[in-house]
Amino acid sequence: EFLEWRTKKKPVLFVDGENPRAEIQTRARSIFKVLGADQGNVHFAFPQKRIDATKDKGLKELERMIASTGAGIVFLDSFLNFFPVKNENDASEVRPALDRVTFLTRSLGCSIVVVDHTMKPSRDSRYSADITPRGTGVKIDWSDAALGLDEKKAEGRTLRTLFFKKHRICATIPPAILELDGRLIFSRVGEDSLVPIARIVEIVKESPGITSGRLVKEIRERINASERSIYRALDRAVSMNDAPISRTVHGGGNIHGARGSRTEYFPTSPTLPGMGENV
Numbered sequence: 569e570f571l572e573w574r575t576k577k578k579p580v581l582f583v584d585g586e587n588p589r590a591e592i593q594t595r596a597r598s599i600f601k602v603l604g605a606d607q608g609n610v611h612f613a614f615p616q617k618r619i620d621a622t623k624d625k626g627l628k629e630l631e632r633m634i635a636s637t638g639a640g641i642v643f644l645d646s647f648l649n650f651f652p653v654k655n656e657n658d659a660s661e662v663r664p665a666l667d668r669v670t671f672l673t674r675s676l677g678c679s680i681v682v683v684d685h686t687m688k689p690s691r692d693s694r695y696s697a698d699i700t701p702r703g704t705g706v707k708i709d710w711s712d713a714a715l716g717l718d719e720k721k722a723e724g725r726t727l728r729t730l731f732f733k734k735h736r737i738c739a740t741i742p743p744a745i746l747e748l749d750g751r752l753i754f755s756r757v758g759e760d761s762l763v764p765i766a767r768i769v770e771i772v773k774e775s776p777g778i779t780s781g782r783l784v785k786e787i788r789e790r791i792n793a794s795e796r797s798i799y800r801a802l803d804r805a806v807s808m809n810d811a812p813i814s815r816t817v818h819g820g821g822n823i824h825g826a827r828g829s830r831t832e833y834f835p836t837s838p839t840l841p842g843m844g845e846n847v
Contacts, residue, residue: 578640580610581633585649589614595752602751611637621650622665627672634676644669645683647707656703663706670710682707686716699731712736720762720797727761728754729797763793763801769812773835780831802833811836 569575584592592612600607613633620626621644630650634642644650653661669680687702699716701707708714714733719726726748732741745761746754771786772778778786784798806815818830 576640577609579638580641580643581613581637581639582610582643582645583613583615583619583630583633583650584645585615585618586646598752602753611639618652619650620652621669622652626650627668630669631672631676634672634678639678641679641681643681643683647682647684647701650682659704659706662704663710666707666710682711686718699733708734720793725761727757729762759804760801762797763787763791765801765805765808765812767791768801768805769835772813772833776834777832780833783833806833 582592592614596607596610596612599605600610615629618626619629621630648656651662651665653665655661666682669682672678673680684701684707687700699718701714711734713735716731716733718729718731720729728746728748730744730746732743735741743759745757745759747757747761748754767790768783768787771783771790775782775786780802783802784795787793787798788795802815805811805813812835814834814836816832816834818832
């Protein structure tokens with residue numbers, strides 16, 4: 569099962585256009601050993617020459633590889649290695665290139681996953697959970713589903729947030745937090761693993777009325793986490809049932825302390841006998 573979905577076993581073809589063969593083979597052996605998986609069901613290909621899917625010759629070579637393995641799902645790693653367009657931001661170039669492999673999915677009855685790099689978020693969007701591919705938005709438009717992985721490091725643990733950017737075939741799926749262990753195996757963990765609420769409460773109780781900027785700074789001194797993860801954790805902490813901290817915004821504007829506003833955090837339980845709640 570994958571995120572509570574029942575899956576069907578089909579041959580997999582992973583065509584790697586940018587990583588060293590030895591490195592991928594080492595990773596694969598580790599994963600297969602731990603999972604006890606059938607290695608014969610997964611095929612790896614490391615083309616010596618670029619397969620340009622924007623050209624007939626490259627598309628036919630890709631079709632031959634898929635047909636010979638009988639793959640039901642094909643991974644192309646990564647976008648520019650198989651679709652060497654001149655400008656990733658030009659929708660008139662990117663969409664026709666991707667439409668060409670749509671023919672293969674229909675004629676061969678397979679699904680194709682295009683691995684791509686994400687764009688760097690702007691400062692204005694650093695608090696959001698918006699993981700977007702680099703270049704034009706037609707990459708998302710073309711896809712039936714788009715998944716984003718955001719790397720996190722929290723208290724010595726290597727975590728990823730799995731975002732479901734788009735999904736045509738099912739209801740909305742919330743982000744999932746995954747932990748990568750030394751065997752290269754992902755397991756699902758709670759969202760509190762990124763920035764523990766208990767750590768936030770500890771700092772707020774030490775400094776009632778602490779501003780958002782100072783709170784974020786103190787959290788980052790103790791936890792190797794991004795600002796986006798911290799602000800998401802603060803939102804959870806003040807909105808949960810029996811919230812352990814409260815938030816007061818002065819001056820209107822953004823609750824995270826931007827655009828002229830000032831945000832302060834208080835513990836909702838007494839810090840000294842007889843003080844009552846801070847609001």
